[in-house]
Amino acid sequence: MASYKLLLLPGDGIGVEVMAEVERVIDWFNRRGAVSFETESDLVGGAAYDAHGQSISDETMRRADEADAIIFGAVGGPKWDSVPYDVRPEAGLLRLRKDLKLFANLRPAVCYKALAQSSSLKTELVEGLDILILRELTGGVYFGEPKEITELGNGQKRAVDTQVYETYEIDRIARVAFELSRARQSRVTSAEKHNVMKSGVLWKEVVTQTHKDGFEDVTLDHMLADALGMQLVRRPKQFDVILTDNLFGDILSDVAAMLTGSLGMLPSASLGAPDGQTGRRKALYEPVHGSAPDIAGQGKANPLAMIASFGMALRYSFDRGAEADLVEHAVSAVLDEGYRTGDIMADGCRLVGTQEMGEAVVKAMDRLA
Ligand code: NAI
Ligand code: MG
Numbered sequence: 001m002a003s004y005k006l007l008l009l010p011g012d013g014i015g016v017e018v019m020a021e022v023e024r025v026i027d028w029f030n031r032r033g034a035v036s037f038e039t040e041s042d043l044v045g046g047a048a049y050d051a052h053g054q055s056i057s058d059e060t061m062r063r064a065d066e067a068d069a070i071i072f073g074a075v076g077g078p079k080w081d082s083v084p085y086d087v088r089p090e091a092g093l094l095r096l097r098k099d100l101k102l103f104a105n106l107r108p109a110v111c112y113k114a115l116a117q118s119s120s121l122k123t124e125l126v127e128g129l130d131i132l133i134l135r136e137l138t139g140g141v142y143f144g145e146p147k148e149i150t151e152l153g154n155g156q157k158r159a160v161d162t163q164v165y166e167t168y169e170i171d172r173i174a175r176v177a178f179e180l181s182r183a184r185q186s187r188v189t190s191a192e193k194h195n196v197m198k199s200g201v202l203w204k205e206v207v208t209q210t211h212k213d214g215f216e217d218v219t220l221d222h223m224l225a226d227a228l229g230m231q232l233v234r235r236p237k238q239f240d241v242i243l244t245d246n247l248f249g250d251i252l253s254d255v256a257a258m259l260t261g262s263l264g265m266l267p268s269a270s271l272g273a274p275d276g277q278t279g280r281r282k283a284l285y286e287p288v289h290g291s292a293p294d295i296a297g298q299g300k301a302n303p304l305a306m307i308a309s310f311g312m313a314l315r316y317s318f319d320r321g322a323e324a325d326l327v328e329h330a331v332s333a334v335l336d337e338g339y340r341t342g343d344i345m346a347d348g349c350r351l352v353g354t355q356e357m358g359e360a361v362v363k364a365m366d367r368l369a
Helices: 015-030 044-053 057-068 088-101 113-118 168-180 196-210 225-234 246-261 304-316 321-336 356-369
Strands: 004-013 036-043 069-074 106-111 130-136 144-151 157-162 187-192 217-223 242-246 267-274 280-287
Touching: 004 015, 004 044, 004 057, 015 036, 015 069, 015 304, 015 356, 044 088, 057 088, 069 088, 069 304, 088 280, 106 168, 106 246, 106 304, 113 321, 130 168, 130 246, 168 187, 168 196, 168 242, 187 196, 187 225, 187 246, 196 217, 217 225, 225 242, 225 246, 242 246, 267 304, 280 304, 304 321, 304 356, 321 356
Parallel strands: 004 036, 004 069, 069 280, 130 242, 187 217, 187 242
Antiparallel strands: 106 130, 106 267, 144 157, 267 280
16 A cells, blocks of 8 residues: 655644644545555644744754655744744745745635635636636745845835746746646646736746647646736636746735635645656645634634645645545535534534534545545
């Protein structure tokens, strides 16, 4: 039986609570599945800072590097607001992304049938929605140099951010988009602003070239990023995979997320380049939400985003599509049965806590397997 090594990094606040529920799902596979996992837990974020003064230790980084996948909760909280900038809780997550070169950020926006009514859009626009936003995560305007504010000496200041992309960065993220789309509807929409940005011109050119290089079975469209934003709220179901840069991806993925309901429902994955020998990508899976200090420690957090993030690990790190489907179907089933945590509560539904929701998912897996 295939066995994989998972590094669990619960972090802070509700990160710890939702991780306990994903462990229930992992245990289920260890008991029942055709795949098994060896897990190791470690500290990150504020919890790591409290223990040893760093938001992630070198030893934890070594374990992260060795693991087949990292399952990450959330970091941060008011307790650490005044710690030094370079050891703040978020620095632990940024170091993982940077040192492991996790350049491809996958943000699915899936609208579960039972939650379609709570979308800010009309039910028929979002019911059955299943899109994947692929955001370039390690380049672009958030990292480009120069990046500075200078005094001009006349009482004015000048701020500069620089959008930089090189061919290889666009090519490698485009490859991920085309590959992922093949397990879906084989349609990719690439978004940039080639009408006003040189980086957009290069983006479009490289994506077009990469498409010709072995991906012509996939349908490729180009759309200006602002127009895509409009289409995303007008007729979201027209999209399958959306490929875009770091800045546009940040904004568009948050817009897409809100089409589907609560933060507590949204998973994500961050992938690196395939290993030369094994072909396996370094990968980190985490819910989109943060540590939710307002509800931490109360057993109220919705664990479904965390559980769905593990579902993504099954799909993207371990090539276990059937097992990933099982996790997704179990999440869908508990919603159909009316189980709701506070963040997604609706009339006539049954209010449950974090643990009860996790237990319900595992029971649904028992039934559906
Ligand atoms: P947040 O995502 O933690 O919470 C925003 C709101 O959504 C809160 O009202 C919270 O109760 C609710 N919420 C979030 N996840 C939920 C869940 N699973 N179930 C039920 N309700 C949920 O964002 P916020 O409040 O801006 O940040 C809190 C802390 O988390 C900050 O320290 C921030 O820096 C950190 N953060 C960490 C992230 C990460 O680890 N990747 C991402 C975002 C924020
Ligand atoms: Mg954002």
